[in-house]
Every structure is written in structure tokens, then in C-alpha cells.
Amino acid sequence: MVLNNLSLDHEEIRKNYPENPLEFFKDKKLCLFKACLEKYFPGVRYGIQDLLEVLDLDVITCANQSCCSGTFFQRNLITRPQFAAINERNLNEINHMADILLVSCNGCYNSLLRGRDFLRQSNIKKKTQAVLNNLKKNSSGENYPGKYELLKTPRLRIIHDLDFLHLIKDEVVNTLKFNLKGLKVAVHYGCHYLNLERDKRTEYGLKDSFFKDKTKLEDFINLFGGVPVDYQERESCCGWGASQIVLHEKDALKITFQKLKSVQNVGADLILTPCPTCLYTLGKPEHRENILKFYGEFIDVPVIHLNELIAILRGCEEERCVNIRKKDPRVHKIYEIITLD
Amino acid sequence: MDEYSDSDWNWDFYEGLVEDVNENKNIIQCIQCGKCVGECPAARISNFNIRKIITKVLRGDKSVLKEPDIWYCFLCERCKRVCPKEGINIPLLVINLRNESFRKSYGPKYNDLTKYVQMAEKFLTNGTVLSEPLDGGLPPERMEELNEICNHARIKYVFKASPESKNYDKIHRIIEKRKKLQKEKIKRK
Numbered sequence A: 001m002v003l004n005n006l007s008l009d010h011e012e013i014r015k016n017y018p019e020n021p022l023e024f025f026k027d028k029k030l031c032l033f034k035a036c037l038e039k040y041f042p043g044v045r046y047g048i049q050d051l052l053e054v055l056d057l058d059v060i061t062c063a064n065q066s067c068c069s070g071t072f073f074q075r076n077l078i079t080r081p082q083f084a085a086i087n088e089r090n091l092n093e094i095n096h097m098a099d100i101l102l103v104s105c106n107g108c109y110n111s112l113l114r115g116r117d118f119l120r121q122s123n124i125k126k127k128t129q130a131v132l133n134n135l136k137k138n139s140s141g142e143n144y145p146g147k148y149e150l151l152k153t154p155r156l157r158i159i160h161d162l163d164f165l166h167l168i169k170d171e172v173v174n175t176l177k178f179n180l181k182g183l184k185v186a187v188h189y190g191c192h193y194l195n196l197e198r199d200k201r202t203e204y205g206l207k208d209s210f211f212k213d214k215t216k217l218e219d220f221i222n223l224f225g226g227v228p229v230d231y232q233e234r235e236s237c238c239g240w241g242a243s244q245i246v247l248h249e250k251d252a253l254k255i256t257f258q259k260l261k262s263v264q265n266v267g268a269d270l271i272l273t274p275c276p277t278c279l280y281t282l283g284k285p286e287h288r289e290n291i292l293k294f295y296g297e298f299i300d301v302p303v304i305h306l307n308e309l310i311a312i313l314r315g316c317e318e319e320r321c322v323n324i325r326k327k328d329p330r331v332h333k334i335y336e337i338i339t340l341d
Numbered sequence B: 001m002d003e004y005s006d007s008d009w010n011w012d013f014y015e016g017l018v019e020d021v022n023e024n025k026n027i028i029q030c031i032q033c034g035k036c037v038g039e040c041p042a043a044r045i046s047n048f049n050i051r052k053i054i055t056k057v058l059r060g061d062k063s064v065l066k067e068p069d070i071w072y073c074f075l076c077e078r079c080k081r082v083c084p085k086e087g088i089n090i091p092l093l094v095i096n097l098r099n100e101s102f103r104k105s106y107g108p109k110y111n112d113l114t115k116y117v118q119m120a121e122k123f124l125t126n127g128t129v130l131s132e133p134l135d136g137g138l139p140p141e142r143m144e145e146l147n148e149i150c151n152h153a154r155i156k157y158v159f160k161a162s163p164e165s166k167n168y169d170k171i172h173r174i175i176e177k178r179k180k181l182q183k184e185k186i187k188r189k
């Protein structure tokens, strides 16, 4: 039993659908994992949901999904078996309604795969099972007993939004109304995308792809008519650091400042990221102001999530996703740059 | 210079820490190259030095549990990416060290739990860490499941510090309240 084999194999899809990888997803049910921070950035969710609907894909969300609980695990407020049980509960719920789980946040992505990783450890597996059994014992009525098992052979496969969008990039580009008009764009992948090896099938010798340069965001910038600009701190953390910004704000903001300063130094017009947590850290107005207070410089390069950017470039802002822009001056600024002549 | 001599090796602490973490058994193979420290964001802003911490762990030096440094790790996994050795999972080691530190009651001194009260409250009553999530929280009748899973976890003790907890005294009363509100909403519709 390969318990952690949850990640969708991108290479396999590319091999089997060389002409149009979108075909692979056509008869599948796709579920969007709900990230807590989408509350502040609704465009991260609606941007991709709207795109998928336009591409005629079957897309849902799961009402019974809870937060991934990574925040609590990372600060030792829940144990590994509890974290794995919360994860397994979510996976059970989603597994019985969808084939593919799309994840818009690096943190959730890491949590979902990490929870499964823990089950490779026999004692954690046993304890997680015990937590779930206890749930069954105490559940009644609608909580249909027997529901939460450790998934032995889940049909569900997980993919990060960035990897998914990159697989179908030609189709994405076909939906665009606007382009980046040669804007200089700096990328920020975020640690739990950049440094992650959980999504690589190491047991099949694919570890190499872990070390390969990650350039999917740069590919998108080129496809969107922008210019990717490299900068010294490209691979550094945004400063979130598993809540370090909450606990040691001034220190953590130093990391944020160094990153933003490095972006400014190369004259980037905006920063593109595939993670709402990084977006929150790099873009929150209060953080920018505190950087000014602590480190004496105000940096105003705007930052945007890939899903939001695609929504703007598709012109979706004008219709369905209009609220994203009205509520958020950050997105409005980028919208104006892109859409005004 | 290393302040330890060869006779200081002591595996008890290390074995206790990695006892149930197979993927960390390789810490013993650390060659002290320091690559992890060179790429570490926590090392840029504090005295956190994971190479030294690994040395201490391998020498059985438990003083590391009292150090504020272990609470600076960003859990960013950068070190895992640059470490020349296979199977050294530093973020997981740090989580284990913090757990031990908690057990010995040093933890809360460096891990300001007051910062988590609100998040714990939202999670245990709504199923998310923020209030008013995009599609509403977890349906109230499913909240009991999350609470059951989190039984005896530290998150429950943190939750007790929340005003909500004092007002309602027990989580399930909050859930009951949400259930009632939901029913009323349906009725109104």
C-alpha cells in the first residue's frame, strides 16, 4: 500500500495527452480545496473557478471540508496523529465526491501531502486510526459511522493550482483578452512549493525534478506578454515563516523587506505568486507600513496571485469577479495598469 | 571550535526524539557542512543555528530545549533542499524539539499562545482559522467531529482563554447556537 501516493502525476498526463492535457480533466470531477486566506482574496478562488467553468470542466467545492490545520500543527498545538486525522477526514469527504483536488495555497498543499506522509509511520498510522475510530464511536445519525477510514486506495489525486494551470497553459492563454504589455514581473514561488519534495515520486526515481529549476511562473509571464525579471532574493521566504510574522513581527518583516527591496532593485512592476499566504505577507498594507517604520523604506511594488492575474487578463473583472477589484486597491492598481491604454 | 569531546556522544536524547520518526534517523549522518545554515532565513534574523542544534542533539545536550532559538525556525524546508545528505528532515526535528520543550513547560515562554487564542476559537467553532470564511464555516453538525479529533490537544487549552469559551463555557454550546441560527435561517427562507 502506497499511502502517500496522492499527488497527480503530471508527467504521465503530458505523456498520455501530448496534444492537449486538458482532455485528461474533461471527464473528471474537480474539487477546489478551500483555503482560509481566500476570505481576503476571493479572486484566488473565483479566478480559477470561473476559468474552469469556461473551459467546460466539472468543478465543485466540498461543504464538509475543514481548514487544513497546518497552522496548529506547525506550532505544536495538535499532535501528528490529530493532524493526520483532520487531514484524513477532509480527504474522505472529498474523495467520495471528486477525482482531482486543486489546491490554491502552498500551505494547504503541504499539509494535505504531509498528513499522508505521516501515515507511512506505523505508530502514527495506528494512533490516527484510533482517533478516527473514536470518532465513529461517538458519532451518530448523519455522521454515518464507518465513514472515516484511512484511505487505502483513494481515487483522489492532488495537484497544486500552478502545476494544473501550467499543464493546460495553452488553453488558458486562449481565454485571455488582455496581456501584460511588456511589464516586468518578479516571481515568488513560496517555500512550500519551491522546497517541497513530498509531491515527487521519489520511490520511482523522480527526485531529480525536485532539484530542477522551477520556472512555471516565468513561463506564464512570457505567455502573458510580460518580461520575467530575476532578482537576488528570488528563492527566499516571504517572511510568513509558519506564523513567525505573528510571533516575531519585526524580525520576520526583515525577511519580507529584503525580498521586496531586491524586487524593487531590479525595477519590477509587480510580483506574481501562486500562494495566498505569501500574498498576504508580501502585500498586506500594514506590513508595508511597518517595514517603513522598522527599516525606513516604503516599497510599493504590488503583488498578485496567479489565479487573480488570470481573472484580470481574461477580462473577468468586468463581470463576475468585479468585487475583487472594488474591494482591494492592490488588485485595482494592477487592473488599471493592464487594462487602460 | 567544537566545545565537545568524542566521549560526549550520547544517543539517548536523539533516540527519544526520532524514535517514531523514521525519516529522521539520518540526522546521525550530518557532516556538519553548514549548508543548511547558509540558506536559513531564521539564521538571518536570530541566533538560530540548526547545525549547532543538531550537534547538541547528537551529544545528548538537552539544554537546547530551553533555548528560545528553536522557536525561530520558519519550517520553510529550505535546509532539506540544500542538505547533501538524504533523509534529514530538519523542520520535523524542530517540531519534535518544540514538543519536548512544551512537555517540559519551556514552550509557552517562547511560543506566545495568546496569539493563537482567536485562531483556535475559530477553528474549534467554525472549522477555519478566520471568521466569516468565503463559504461559511463547516456545518455545525460536523463541528463535533473536529472537536473530538482535537481532544486533549493543546489547542483546546488555548481555546479556553478565549472570551467565547468563557461565555459559553463549552464548545458544544457554541455549536448548538450555530445549529439553531442555521435552522432559523432555513425557516426564514
Ligand code: SF4
Pocket: B036, B039, B040, B041, B042, B043, B050, B072, B073, B074, B075, B076, B077, B078, B079, B080, B090, B091, B094
Ligand atoms: S526549515 Fe528551519 S532550519 Fe530549515 S532553512 Fe527553514 S528556517 Fe532554517
Ligand code: SF4
Pocket: B029, B030, B031, B032, B033, B034, B035, B036, B037, B051, B054, B082, B083, B084, B085, B088
Ligand atoms: S546541510 Fe545537512 S549535512 Fe550539512 S550541516 Fe546541515 S543538516 Fe548537516
